[in-house]
Amino acid sequence: MPAPQRSNPAYRAIARLVRPVMMLVTRRDWHGAEHLPRDGGFIAVANHMTNVDPLTFAHFLYDNGVAPKVLAKSSLFAVPVLGRLLRASGQIPVFRNSARAGESLVAAEAALADGECVAVFPEGTFTGDPDLWPMLAKTGVARLALTTRAPVVPIAQWGPQDLLGRYGKVPRLVPPKRITVVAGPPVDLTDLYGRPLDAVTLRTATDRIMGAVTRQLAAIRGEEPPATPWDPRRAGRA
Template sequence: MPSLPPIPRAYRVVAFFLRPLLFAITRRDWQGTQNLPDRGFIAVANHVTEIDPVTLAHFLYDQGRAPKITAKASLWKVPVLGGILTRTGMIPVHRGTAGAAQSLVDSTTQLERGECVVFFPEGTLTRDPDGWPMVGKTGVARLALTSRAPVVPIGQWGAEQLLAPYGKVFKPIPPKRVAVHAGTPVDLSDLYDRPHDTATLREATERIMAAITAQVEQIRGEEAPAERFDMRKNPGSEKHR
């Protein structure tokens, strides 16, 4: 069995301080860990609140992975946080600039090293009124089809009780149940050799979002809306709720 990539020292230092806090303020429902490959893979998840990248990283770290999370490049300008993101190997995304493609290059390099790269395909916090996954962007589909790395769909729910979407008040007491469930890799093999045009990328993206949504449905014990929320059809939703 291939050995997992070593966890960088900076990552272990951050985890040393964060994990005891997370153990204290959450009641964890981790499921589907057997679906995580022992080689480089793409983890794709829904995005409900600003804190769920931390709880998702906790889930993956507990399985021996030091996930490399893609995040908006502006976070690297925040004092202290920018240095932590760099030292732990996180991947900046330069949206709407000439450097936008660099995140895919960086992600490919990490996958080739056997790392776990995390994407939130929605590109921002969901604007669905009930918190369901919305229409995804095609960047992760492009990476998946070019790299042919496994794509593991992950549903998560509960972190929004710690910090509401766009909220300012952190509510660690009492401890909150945080569920993170990983599904089997999304089958995109029939799309690998097709032209990676808009139609193919959208098909791959919808398969990815459907797989994520299925995990969220399992956690919540209810069905998602038949039609996925689309920010392009709801321009007012660009504003913070």
């Protein structure tokens, strides 16, 4: 399979190592690749259930011609070898709760301006929902989307939790797990462009984005999602 045009040598080296493993341990049920923009930068957002989500998310994008720049927690960049590979392939560190927290937004804006795909898990960490529905997300993705006006493509995935549990350490590799990934059309945020980036605007955009992801996930699961998302601050429904 040809590598995405925007993948650099380090990115392709990682793919040559990781992709064959993913092909062996998963059975891929992918849909909606036609919604991935082919010209210009865009933001890909997905739900987050387990540590293996970034791999299944990136696998879907990479095999559909997109080499995403994933916003990943900064501690991963301090891991020997892994950190070097992440930096060399252009991934973006997120410095949580520090004076450097804004650096990831600046780096993401630059990547989008350069025509890249920036991949984000808006929840920021694994969902706290007992049934693995998306929880109340942070507003960083909304700020990025409204500042850059880049298209936001909602992507729902289901099945990674069977490969590795939410807080699991040992993956379940046999038998191969069915991984369903569905991309939807870009979320319409045009009515919010030009409005002050206050709490109301950012929450409206965030909920609209995550609402699209949740509806796609509900279609995959064939279930009705909760009326309100899990709020991690209250450890209950928002």
